[in-house]
Amino acid sequence: MYESYYGLNAKPFQLTPDPGFFFASKWHKRAMSYLQYGLSQAEGFIVITGDIGTGKTTVANSLLAEIQDDIFAAQIVTPKLSPDELVKMVASKFDINTDGRSKAEILKMLEVFLYDLSTQGRRALLLVDEAQNLPLESIEELRMLSNFQLNGKPLIQSFLLGQEELQPILRAPNMEQFRQRIVASCHLAPLTLQESKEYIEYRLHHAGWNGVDLFSEGAYERIFQFTRGVPRKINTLMDRIMLFGFLEELKSFDEDAVKEVIDEVKAEMFEPEGGAPSKEPAAYDEHPQDKVMMTPKGNVIRDSKYYIDMLGELVDALDDAISQKVKMSQYVDKLMKKKFKTYIRLKADDKKDSQE
Ligand SMILES: Nc1ncnc2c1ncn2[C@@H]1O[C@H](COP(=O)(O)OP(=O)(O)OP(=O)(O)O)[C@@H](O)[C@H]1O
Ligand SMILES: [Mg+2]
Numbered sequence: 001m002y003e004s005y006y007g008l009n010a011k012p013f014q015l016t017p018d019p020g021f022f023f024a025s026k027w028h029k030r031a032m033s034y035l036q037y038g039l040s041q042a043e044g045f046i047v048i049t050g051d052i053g054t055g056k057t058t059v060a061n062s063l064l065a066e067i068q069d070d071i072f073a074a075q076i077v078t079p080k081l082s083p084d085e086l087v088k089m090v091a092s093k094f095d096i097n098t099d100g101r102s103k104a105e106i107l108k109m110l111e112v113f114l115y116d117l118s119t120q121g122r123r124a125l126l127l128v129d130e131a132q133n134l135p136l137e138s139i140e141e142l143r144m145l146s147n148f149q150l151n152g153k154p155l156i157q158s159f160l161l162g163q164e165e166l167q168p169i170l171r172a173p174n175m176e177q178f179r180q181r182i183v184a185s186c187h188l189a190p191l192t193l194q195e196s197k198e199y200i201e202y203r204l205h206h207a208g209w210n211g212v213d214l215f216s217e218g219a220y221e222r223i224f225q226f227t228r229g230v231p232r233k234i235n236t237l238m239d240r241i242m243l244f245g246f247l248e249e250l251k252s253f254d255e256d257a258v259k260e261v262i263d264e265v266k267a268e269m270f271e272p273e274g275g276a277p278s279k280e281p282a283a284y285d286e287h288p289q290d291k292v293m294m295t296p297k298g299n300v301i302r303d304s305k306y307y308i309d310m311l312g313e314l315v316d317a318l319d320d321a322i323s324q325k326v327k328m329s330q331y332v333d334k335l336m337k338k339k340f341k342t343y344i345r346l347k348a349d350d351k352k353d354s355q356e
Contacts, residue, residue, distance in 0.1 A: 002246035003207070006214075012207035013235040013242070017058035019065040023202045023231075025195045027188050031059045033322045034186045035159060039063075039071070040329030042123060043154040044146065044181045047131075047170065048161045050188025053232030056161040059188070060127050067125070070337065072117055075127040078134050083141035086134070090126060090145065114148050114155035121340050124156040131162035136172060143178045190229035193221065199231065200238060218255030226262050240265055 003011060024032070031048050038046035050056045060075065067073050074093035081089060088098045091106045094113055098106050114124055148155040160166065170179060191199055197220045204214065227233035244261045245253060301307065
């Protein structure tokens, strides 16, 4: 509706997770790196958790969009699936007909399918979204699936994405065997104020906006305050703000305009009594160094800013190390694939020679 008024060629704030609109914030970039790292490991489980609407499905879709042909990826979004239903669902995602078959039969077919895939030099990846809905026994079933191997090489790898409730499930004492198979995990946090601003600008530009300064600094702060940096909330609010701008014929937005929309939206939303129960994001705490920080034993940490900066640098260095490792593994992967192809070719030549 407002697109043509602002010279846009697409809706900039749609709610569907679209890899084309992927914005690589620090956390999203890290989550992508973990997933790519996991892919290069070709075994075990990768777990990505995050608050509601922070972009888990978007990250998964972005990964799927760039996956190569040698990986057969299947994505399942789980309501509360029992172990048997889960096995059925996994099999059907791999195009196995499960009609009228017992669980044992389906597992056998799944195993044969995974072997075949492996002999073609391919492998299977299972992306389980909304994994917080899975009962413990179903997660355990996933672990059993990860036991399918050929010459010591796992035939299937799984990524679990879920809201925060997934964390206590995985921490349960009887999940130790599962935990030991987790090769990497990461938590998606909401965007900071600066990232929220960049996110909004990114989406607008991606939808064809080529002006500057559509929003004042105060307007961005209001948006951040209301949405707390959660991308889905930003999208919903931004859609309303843009519509308001179109109806009021605004060429730019100041704090008051944004406040007016927020007041309207608040009145319409079914927020729980006493406001939304979300937590203050750490990034909203703009000057953590001003607080008195203490060790667990109560000693005051002097010069805490120094330690915060140092930890920040350490996190960045670890991120870089992961990216390097991913690149390295991808390179080794490529080499292995080449070798495998040469091996198959030579074997075929040998066979031909011996037949002649
Ligand atoms: N990094 C990102 N780049 C672009 N858009 C994003 C990003 N992260 C989230 N979004 C947008 O935010 C909205 C919510 O994202 P998504 O559905 O991926 O969240 P989620 O964490 O899977 O939510 P839920 O907990 O409800 O499953 C979508 O409209 C998506 O387009
Ligand atoms: Mg999701």
